Amino acid sequence: MASFSTSQPLSLPRHPTFSNPKQPTTNNERSRHTISLIDRCSNLRQLKQIHAQMVRTGLLFDDPYSASKLFAISALSPFASLDYACKVFDQIPQPNSFTWNTLIRAHASGPDPARSILVFLDMVSDSQFGPNKYTFPFLIKAASEVSSSSLGRSLHGMAIKSSVGCDVFVANSLIHCYFSCGDLDSACKVFTTIQEKDVVSWNSMITGFVQKGSPDKALELFKKMESEEDVKASHVTMVGVLSACAKTQNLEFGKRVCRYIEENRVSVNLTLANAMLDMYTKCGSIEDAKRLFDAMEERDNVTWTTMLDGYAILEDYEAAREVLNSMPKKDIVAWNALISAYEQNGKPNEALLVFHELQLQKNIKLNQITLVSTLSACAQVGALELGRWIHSYIKKHGIRLNFYVTSALIHMYSKCGDLEKAREVFSSVEKRDVFVWSAMIGGLAMHGCGNEALDMFYKMQEANVKPNGVTFTNVFCACSHSGLVDEAESLFRDMESSYGIVPEDKHYACIVDVLGRSGYLEKAVKFIEAMPIPPSASVWGALLGACKIHANLSLAEMACTRLLELEPRNDGAHVLLSNIYAKSGKWESVSELRKHMRVTGLKKEPGCSSIEIDGTIHEFLSGDNEHPMCEKVYGKLNEVMERLKENGYEPEMSQVLQIIDEEEMKEQSLNLHSEKLAICYGLISTEAPKAIRVIKNLRVCGDCHSVAKLISQLYDREIIVRDRYRFHHFRNGQCSCNDFW
């Protein structure tokens, strides 16, 4: 096929006055010749040359066909420019139906799909043309793009009135539209009304179900489609079906689909090959994936990223890294895949290392997904300074605070101990979805602002945002940390009946925690007995935790037994029970339990506290001698302890009583607790009035809690400690938890 090189002069039809004998002379010939030239254009520059000639010769104004051809190419071709196309459109004296439809079509898939509706209104008022069967699919596409079901329904009605409601193209667009708006019922209704369903009708249904979280229904439909003889599956069908297999992790069916593709000679393009690859990786069959990957003749970044993700699913980070390294053109999506793999598998430090490496890359721009994953990693490790840096990066680069970014910022600030900043972000946005509200409620919960969290919960409903399961978890958590028993109980009762949310295991655990913490142990047990689902380890864990607070030995033994039946290697449960035994003076049981732990090789997770100084996270283990500054830290610790004792501090020996054997003596020795070391390091490395922020992996111990209160008073420093469950703000000798934790 002939194509232009930019240096070649264009042979254009001349105006009759200047025509040479070889050039076409009649209008009809000029029109055909111009159309064939337009068809051969490969860039906007060539198109503009033809445009200029058409203006000069007047063809643009006289010949609707070549004019609409010029316009269609300028609006829809791979080198299209919508702005330019609109200018061309304005020059056409009397656009015909085709031209109007093309403009609507171009807008529908452009940056502002709603404009196509405005164009449609112009067409109805300014031209003699009404919408036809071609118009509706474009308009409906625009409705899908903006996810407006009311618009979709209006167009549906208009299509019926215009007698094209039964057109299969119109119906298929409607199916797609209703799915994008989440109106699955209407989509199904349209589908059943189509007399002669074609492959696209089926595909729209299959992919609709896959994308709206019902992959099982998609597979069912595919089986039904297979049994109907008149429609043959296409490669698009296969992409949808494979995606359903990936989502349901149905490797067996996935493999059958791959065989089907071979046997039925379905054409395998890159998209379909990638979908096959995705199915293999999501179903955990990395061998099949690797075989396919090696055999693929063409690969794009989707291929590479799918492979990377496949290794990340298996937590083979080295292999995942290897894939990233081998990528010919690394893009932000691939980097994001590695960062979020680490972040979501509890490896936030590794995620942050990858993020730092990414920042050194040239020509790769961070996007919202990068920021969300990294903020989440910051939240996990308490990297407030990096979190702040990302926030200013967002402001500096004018990155839009969408719901994800907003929630991630609120979550990061809350988990890093800066509740005020979290509140600021929350108030700064105009629109909030359920995740934004839930993040704020969760933040208030972990900082012990129970009543405020409940207020938020009601404000959220005033704003017409429906709570979800996460919202309830956070609300119950808030009740638990603030002892709001009645409120939690009543909300739990309403959860299903008024809010339509079926309580899950974590909600039951929360309520057990609320009841147990406040001392209603019997009530908590009755609550567990009445559960409609089998109680999980976290339910028993909540009861066990309450037994420790209220020193209920017999109940603790029961809860612990049940917990260990479900999670035999739960080190926390062993330690908790042993501490309860110790508190009750049952030393024989203690040593038995500890012996059992030694024999089974079960180790207590070592206490670890971290503190961020100038963007670097410093970690301290109990009795740590690893930190380069440890001598100074211990020096400071001695000085602090002396000063505290002078002011009436007495170590809480009940905490020491839990020491079991020699080896643990060192770790458990009160003065060596990791949170004390981290706080002392904070005292040395920062100046007042800067708050000292410490993050501990376990619960803060009672003695450390008292010490932190005293330090906050005697040294006039705000100390903020995040433990496994919540925050403690120490100020002027008081803690925000009111010693209730």
Next chain:
DNA sequence: GTAGGGTTAG
């Protein structure tokens, strides 16, 4: 004398 709907990864 032009045309239209459905496609994977984060």
